[in-house]
Amino acid sequence: MESKIFSYKADGIILTPVDDQLSISPVFDRKELLSKLKDLFHDDDYKVDDRTLDYKIKDGQLYIEGVVTKQVPAKSIGFMGGK
Numbered sequence: 001m002e003s004k005i006f007s008y009k010a011d012g013i014i015l016t017p018v019d020d021q022l023s024i025s026p027v028f029d030r031k032e033l034l035s036k037l038k039d040l041f042h043d044d045d046y047k048v049d050d051r052t053l054d055y056k057i058k059d060g061q062l063y064i065e066g067v068v069t070k071q072v073p074a075k076s077i078g079f080m081g082g083k
Contacts (some may be wrong), residue, residue: 048068
């Protein structure tokens with residue numbers, strides 16, 4: 001099974017300081033963001049493995065990292081029976 005790792009920069013989701021101890025991001029829809037991410041790989045027949053998703057903050061910017069795997073068509077074996 002072919003796999004790739006990825007790091008996706010979530011544009012517009014940047015932490016802004018509230019005070020010296022707290023920074024927050026703007027409101028965003030996590031499911032919508034993941035849907036966009038999955039659509040990026042759909043054309044290449046890769047599927048995002050949801051179990052590997054990791055949310056990282058680098059220099060105040062949100063990144064989503066994880067693994068995608070190549071979708072291989074299932075092979076079916078047919079059995080014919082008769083009397």
